[in-house]
Amino acid sequence: MKCAELFNIAGQGAIVTGAGSGLGLAIAEALAESGARVTLLDVDAGRIAAETERLRTLGYAVRGEWVDVCDHVALGRAFDAAVAAHDRLDIVFANAGIDSGPGFVTGWAGSQRARNPDGALETYSDERWNRVIDVNLGGVFATLRAAARLMKPQRSGKLIVTTSVAAYQCEPAIGSAYMAAKAGAAHLMRCVALELAAFNITVNAIAPGFFVTNIGGGHAKNPDVQAAMAKLMPMHRVGFPDDIKGLALFLASPASAYLTGQQITIDGGWTLGVAD
Numbered sequence: 001m002k003c004a005e006l007f008n009i010a011g012q013g014a015i016v017t018g019a020g021s022g023l024g025l026a027i028a029e030a031l032a033e034s035g036a037r038v039t040l041l042d043v044d045a046g047r048i049a050a051e052t053e054r055l056r057t058l059g060y061a062v063r064g065e066w067v068d069v070c071d072h073v074a075l076g077r078a079f080d081a082a083v084a085a086h087d088r089l090d091i092v093f094a095n096a097g098i099d100s101g102p103g104f105v106t107g108w109a110g111s112q113r114a115r116n117p118d119g120a121l122e123t124y125s126d127e128r129w130n131r132v133i134d135v136n137l138g139g140v141f142a143t144l145r146a147a148a149r150l151m152k153p154q155r156s157g158k159l160i161v162t163t164s165v166a167a168y169q170c171e172p173a174i175g176s177a178y179m180a181a182k183a184g185a186a187h188l189m190r191c192v193a194l195e196l197a198a199f200n201i202t203v204n205a206i207a208p209g210f211f212v213t214n215i216g217g218g219h220a221k222n223p224d225v226q227a228a229m230a231k232l233m234p235m236h237r238v239g240f241p242d243d244i245k246g247l248a249l250f251l252a253s254p255a256s257a258y259l260t261g262q263q264i265t266i267d268g269g270w271t272l273g274v275a276d
């Protein structure tokens with residue numbers, strides 16, 4: 001394959017869950033800008049309608065649909081509708097995710113942390129635990145399953161899961177359900193990669209560090225939070241959704257044809273340690 005073809009996904013069919021905002025929206029945008037036909041799925045009806053319309057006016061081949069990834073039957077129907085509309089399915093991003101409320105300490109910058117009774121294990125509610133596991137792990141399972149059903153017969157496909165550095169590193173300000181779900185999603189990704197490898201379907205994960213999106217009630221949009229977090233980053237800045245586009249395109253394109261079962265961290269060096 002010529003190098004010029006390595007990142008060519010023009011005309012391919014793609015689905016991105018959680019595409020109404022943040023990283024999923026940036027991923028959908030990157031795929032659409034690269035010529036893919038993209039279905040944006042999200043549980044936020046207003047956002048999905050507005051963003052799909054915005055991308056359409058830019059001339060991209062996109063469509064949007066409301067779906068909750070926890071409704072596995074509706075998700076399967078949304079996949080069928082996407083294939084009917086795009087005539088094919090080549091790329092799927094299992095990206096939808098929610099935060100899990102506070103962890104057992106408060107604060108994000110290291111200096112102002114104190115024990116937080118709301119996030120303590122003994123007060124953590126079943127309701128919150130179940131919803132986080134349902135969306136962040138069950139939703140990934142249902143998305144990968146819906147994709148495998150359609151991709152196995154064609155013996156090709158690219159599946160990408162958004163996990164988190166929280167999949168392998170504990171952050172006590174983040175609720176433990178989130179970390180447990182992300183660790184589960186990372187290992188599920190590996191299991192599915194092994195199962196689907198012989199079908200020429202690659203399955204990988206993106207593990208973001210700290211990105212400015214709407215998750216966690218949009219706390220990352222607070223300039224004070226950004227400044228505090230930037231101090232922890234060896235690259236001296238937090239991540240923005242545009243930063244995810246290159247890695248997303250790499251994992252969705254022929255450039256990553258022989259890469260499977262891998263979780264790639266993108267965090268400005270955060271998990272390396274503090275440089276200065």
Ligand SMILES: NC(=O)c1ccc[n+]([C@@H]2O[C@H](COP(=O)([O-])OP(=O)(O)OC[C@H]3O[C@@H](n4cnc5c(N)ncnc54)[C@H](O)[C@@H]3O)[C@@H](O)[C@H]2O)c1
Binds near residue numbers: 069097163165209
């Ligand atoms: N922002 C970060 O710092 C960060 C770090 C690590 C991992 N992540 C992961 O990145 C992914 C995207 O999050 P984001 O930061 O862009 O947040 P975001 O809130 O900006 O976007 C998440 C989108 O997912 C949608 N969504 C939530 N629950 C859904 C459901 N049940 N069904 C369908 N859609 C649903 C939301 O409506 C929203 O549009 C998540 O999996 C998140 O855990 C984010």
